[in-house]
Amino acid sequence: MIHPLLPALIELQQQDGYLRPEAINELSVKLKIPANQIYSVATFYHAFRFKPSGEHQIKVCMGAACYVKDAQSVFTAFSKHLNLQVDQDTSEDGLFTLNKVACLGCCMLAVAVQIGQHIFGHVTPNDVPMVIKDYLRQVKEEHQENTDHFSDQAHDSQIRICLCSSCRAAGSAKVYHAFKNEKEHFGFEYQIKEVSCHGLSYRAPLVTVIKDGMNYHYDRVQPHHCRSILSQHFMPVKTIDRAMWKGHVFFDTLYKRQQCDHCLSTDNTLDPIIDRVRLITKNSGITHPESLSEYQEHGGFEAFNKARTMPPKAIIELLQESKLRGRGGGGFPTGDKWQLAHEASGNVKYVICNADEGDPGAFMDRMLLESFPYRVLEGILIASHFLNANAAIIYIREEYSHAVNVLKKAINHLRTNIIFDAFDTKYDIVLFKGAGAFICGEETALLESVEGKRGIPRKRPPFPVNSGLNGYPTLINNVETFACIPVILQDNGEAFNTIGTPSSHGTKAFALAGKVRKGGLIEVPIGISISEIVETYGGGSEEGQEIKAVMIGGPSGGCIPKHRFDLPVDYETLQQSGAMMGSGGLIVLDERDCMVDLSLYYLRFLKDESCGKCVPCREGIIRLCELMEQLVSVQAKSPDLLEQIETLARHIQQGSLCALGRTAPNMVLSALQEFKAEFHAHMQGCCPAGKCSDLTVFEVTKNCIGCTRCAQVCAADAIECIPLEHANIILEKCIKCGACRTVCTQQAIKNTSTANMPSHQQIDSENSETLTLRHYNPTVHVKIIQVDGVDYPFIQGKKLLEYANEYDWTIPTLCHLKDKSQSAHCMVCAVWDETLGRFIPGCEQLVEKGHIYFTESPRVVQFRQEALSLMLNRHDFSCRDCSVKGNCSFLNLLGEYRVKKTTAHQTYPDKVDGKYISFDAGKCILCHRCLAVSNEQLTIQHRGDESCISPTPESWNHISKATAVAISEVCPTGALGQRIQ
Numbered sequence: 001m002i003h004p005l006l007p008a009l010i011e012l013q014q015q016d017g018y019l020r021p022e023a024i025n026e027l028s029v030k031l032k033i034p035a036n037q038i039y040s041v042a043t044f045y046h047a048f049r050f051k052p053s054g055e056h057q058i059k060v061c062m063g064a065a066c067y068v069k070d071a072q073s074v075f076t077a078f079s080k081h082l083n084l085q086v087d088q089d090t091s092e093d094g095l096f097t098l099n100k101v102a103c104l105g106c107c108m109l110a111v112a113v114q115i116g117q118h119i120f121g122h123v124t125p126n127d128v129p130m131v132i133k134d135y136l137r138q139v140k141e142e143h144q145e146n147t148d149h150f151s152d153q154a155h156d157s158q159i160r161i162c163l164c165s166s167c168r169a170a171g172s173a174k175v176y177h178a179f180k181n182e183k184e185h186f187g188f189e190y191q192i193k194e195v196s197c198h199g200l201s202y203r204a205p206l207v208t209v210i211k212d213g214m215n216y217h218y219d220r221v222q223p224h225h226c227r228s229i230l231s232q233h234f235m236p237v238k239t240i241d242r243a244m245w246k247g248h249v250f251f252d253t254l255y256k257r258q259q260c261d262h263c264l265s266t267d268n269t270l271d272p273i274i275d276r277v278r279l280i281t282k283n284s285g286i287t288h289p290e291s292l293s294e295y296q297e298h299g300g301f302e303a304f305n306k307a308r309t310m311p312p313k314a315i316i317e318l319l320q321e322s323k324l325r326g327r328g329g330g331g332f333p334t335g336d337k338w339q340l341a342h343e344a345s346g347n348v349k350y351v352i353c354n355a356d357e358g359d360p361g362a363f364m365d366r367m368l369l370e371s372f373p374y375r376v377l378e379g380i381l382i383a384s385h386f387l388n389a390n391a392a393i394i395y396i397r398e399e400y401s402h403a404v405n406v407l408k409k410a411i412n413h414l415r416t417n418i419i420f421d422a423f424d425t426k427y428d429i430v431l432f433k434g435a436g437a438f439i440c441g442e443e444t445a446l447l448e449s450v451e452g453k454r455g456i457p458r459k460r461p462p463f464p465v466n467s468g469l470n471g472y473p474t475l476i477n478n479v480e481t482f483a484c485i486p487v488i489l490q491d492n493g494e495a496f497n498t499i500g501t502p503s504s505h506g507t508k509a510f511a512l513a514g515k516v517r518k519g520g521l522i523e524v525p526i527g528i529s530i531s532e533i534v535e536t537y538g539g540g541s542e543e544g545q546e547i548k549a550v551m552i553g554g555p556s557g558g559c560i561p562k563h564r565f566d567l568p569v570d571y572e573t574l575q576q577s578g579a580m581m582g583s584g585g586l587i588v589l590d591e592r593d594c595m596v597d598l599s600l601y602y603l604r605f606l607k608d609e610s611c612g613k614c615v616p617c618r619e620g621i622i623r624l625c626e627l628m629e630q631l632v633s634v635q636a637k638s639p640d641l642l643e644q645i646e647t648l649a650r651h652i653q654q655g656s657l658c659a660l661g662r663t664a665p666n667m668v669l670s671a672l673q674e675f676k677a678e679f680h681a682h683m684q685g686c687c688p689a690g691k692c693s694d695l696t697v698f699e700v701t702k703n704c705i706g707c708t709r710c711a712q713v714c715a716a717d718a719i720e721c722i723p724l725e726h727a728n729i730i731l732e733k734c735i736k737c738g739a740c741r742t743v744c745t746q747q748a749i750k751n752t753s754t755a756n757m758p759s760h761q762q763i764d765s766e767n768s769e770t771l772t773l774r775h776y777n778p779t780v781h782v783k784i785i786q787v788d789g790v791d792y793p794f795i796q797g798k799k800l801l802e803y804a805n806e807y808d809w810t811i812p813t814l815c816h817l818k819d820k821s822q823s824a825h826c827m828v829c830a831v832w833d834e835t836l837g838r839f840i841p842g843c844e845q846l847v848e849k850g851h852i853y854f855t856e857s858p859r860v861v862q863f864r865q866e867a868l869s870l871m872l873n874r875h876d877f878s879c880r881d882c883s884v885k886g887n888c889s890f891l892n893l894l895g896e897y898r899v900k901k902t903t904a905h906q907t908y909p910d911k912v913d914g915k916y917i918s919f920d921a922g923k924c925i926l927c928h929r930c931l932a933v934s935n936e937q938l939t940i941q942h943r944g945d946e947s948c949i950s951p952t953p954e955s956w957n958h959i960s961k962a963t964a965v966a967i968s969e970v971c972p973t974g975a976l977g978q979r980i981q
Helices: 005-016 021-031 035-042 064-068 071-081 125-140 165-169 172-186 223-231 239-254 292-297 302-307 312-322 334-343 364-371 373-387 401-415 418-422 443-450 479-490 530-537 571-576 595-609 615-631 641-655 659-663 666-674 676-683 709-713 739-743 760-766 800-807 858-874 889-896 929-933 961-970
Strands: 056-061 096-101 113-115 118-120 158-162 191-195 207-211 214-218 262-265 350-355 391-396 429-433 474-478 507-514 520-525 547-552 558-561 585-590 698-700 749-751 784-787 790-793 830-833 838-841 852-854 917-919 939-941 948-950 976-978
Touching: 005 021, 005 035, 005 429, 021 035, 035 939, 035 948, 056 071, 064 071, 064 507, 064 585, 064 595, 071 096, 071 125, 113 125, 118 125, 118 165, 125 709, 158 172, 165 172, 165 364, 165 401, 172 191, 172 223, 172 239, 223 239, 292 373, 292 401, 302 373, 302 479, 312 334, 312 373, 312 479, 334 373, 334 474, 350 373, 350 443, 350 479, 364 373, 364 401, 364 479, 364 507, 373 391, 373 401, 373 418, 373 429, 373 474, 373 479, 391 401, 391 443, 401 418, 401 429, 443 474, 474 479, 507 530, 520 530, 530 547, 558 666, 595 615, 595 666, 595 676, 615 641, 615 659, 615 676, 615 858, 641 659, 641 666, 641 676, 641 838, 641 858, 666 676, 709 739, 739 749, 784 800, 830 858, 858 889, 917 961, 929 961, 961 976
Parallel strands: 056 096, 158 191, 350 391, 350 474, 391 429, 507 585, 784 852
Antiparallel strands: 056 113, 113 118, 158 207, 207 214, 214 262, 507 520, 547 558, 547 585, 698 749, 784 790, 830 838, 830 852, 917 976, 939 948
16 A cells, blocks of 8 residues: 555654765665665655755754744844854754754744754744753653643642644743643643643643633743642642641742742633634644543534435435535545545555645644644544545655654544444554655645655546546545544534635634734634734734735645735635635735745745646746846846746646646746736845845934844844944844844834835836736537647547647657657647646646647747747757767757857756666757666756756766666757767
């Protein structure tokens, strides 16, 4: 079922801290997999290292919420503290290795940093020495930090606290143990209980005291608050303990140690707004996450027992009536997907829970798995029984170590419970840890990963419900979708169906973070306005600031400006507005955030995360990054730079093979549409937000009162300030991080580069056109297809290139080799599908009945020119001594489409000579033709902009003579040439 390669690689890295070449060779022999194939897979995933690492791993979160809180400055501060040089990530003493990580799932505690298994929240550059010191102290005391034990026996008096990852980052584990120590030392009679997360992260650590039928809630509790809290509610039982306790309380009061304010309520409502709609987060702050008995006491597994008695058709109808749509991004109707999986033929079927929550700025899945694991598992079990599945797999991010531990315990409890008796004895729920690849959130890439391969999205159809894991029908839903299943089945959808919109019922969990007062996990009705989320749930802007926009839907989403906050949050409206629901990340921005900078941030993320298969995504995003980097630099800009950016973004959107590529430019396009003035300001050398360092100059105005706060937070020591005197910024030292401006209560630090910035009114009047989202669906009769205005008979299973050969159309090719599977990389054979509204690869795409195609329209010609231009940017274009000079199919296509090189001179690796083959990386355009004939002696290694052709490291001599002849004959650019012996 699960291929052993990735689990084995993860185990090797855990043992040695990196993947030793000797260990890989041993694994190659053990698994009977060529070493170059193992390297190809391992280099695809960011979690794997190929050089020794330090004893402790420091991971600085670079998710969107942390990025807007200046995570880069925190990373720089760690690097400076550890005395790391350029291209060095491990300290000289071998104690720490410093890395960036896409997201830790603690967005409301930005900036978040993980060291070992410990997460620290709200980290600033000045906190770095203290964080490292605190971590080393915690490692020494780690044996005392055991919170695994819990008792199902209830107690009238309780102290409840959440110990999820985000609450731990806020310090809840320290508070837990402070209460535990006081109880053991003074003999108090109360139960210290770990509970599921309330989601109110801005109040964490949040402690609830249950006493005499009353609930007392305490916010932001620290260990030194514990005695103050206990003194208000409890007294030790024994006389001597009571006397000692009174003495301690007396001295605490005498020395005026900090007290802790509390709020009193007669029920368990922590926040009437947050708590008014709870379906998938029901019983938050009440039940222990790992207690199966508590979950069952509150109705847990009633839905599963009910589903066991229901025919599949009834379950399908119930889900279809509920209008539940996939909560992972695409929004496909869940009932329809379950029906397709049920109808798929075959006796072997699988269920997969996609918990690979990779969006920077999203943490819903992590919180649900850590706090409500049984609700998610119940949904998985219902799906497994519904399909009579052979097994279920939870594909979870490697970074979510606490969630993994919680799930392991919960699954073990289920294995020993009668619940598993409903299945065949071979059935099980298996955890599969990902290895750091955002693209594996795409369901077919996830399947490739489980099968021990590089996470490259598959061509669809066939869809996973028909041909999924190892070719068997596979039902894949994400964490939140599975959590909704028992909610719906328990009462036949009564509660679920009363919430939401006509097209989508229920609630949606959002990770609310960024420049907002009340960050955390919120569960809201679908259809709620953005304004209500930001203002009512989020508490509005931070003090003294003005909200500017929200980013919604992660890297594939878009930005919504403040003047459009009345929009309802539903699938259709967001898509029509250039954004998308996504998995549920919602980042609030204010005037200190630059939309150009944030667009570039997401592009850089996607550039690194691209699987590297197709040119529009791999090379297109690289080029789009280069154009955006020109925009934020001081260099002279081409007058049509913004037009180049938009044109390329549209081509990436319309020509990429998978959803990641097609949605990669969304943030750029929506920001360009909604914030025209900001983009035009950058054209004139100004960054209004003061975020782009090359276009920013900070100065202190006369409002300065000499409080010295700016000097205290400046990591570069660039501010001279004497108390009560006017501060001064030393421009030569200033790194323009903006930390000084953030902490200034007088708004005395301004960005002076905006002095000559064009007005919003001027830009808006010059660019008054609005975003037009065209919906494509024109078709012809189902028995035919139409190509360039001519009707042809529809033939099932036939590709457009096969039609072209039969009817003498002209569709150019480059990467395509007849009868070989390596195709659809270059997109030179692109054809416009008017019905789908995007370009498709003629060499690979099967024709669809009733579709309308164009093979030679101006739109198609322009796109092919773009694809060739992007490949040429990778090529050194040095033809004088090229082995295929005069017979270069690539050069012939460049001439036919009149394509010129657009990038400046680049530096390429030296030419490599093997025994029978030579490789010139400067000429390689990654067309993949060589892979199709290499008999697996060549592979693609790494991904994104680092993708490259390679055998096993340093083993070009191992390429056989026959293979050398074959690959040199198919290489269109002379990058691979046969050596004459």
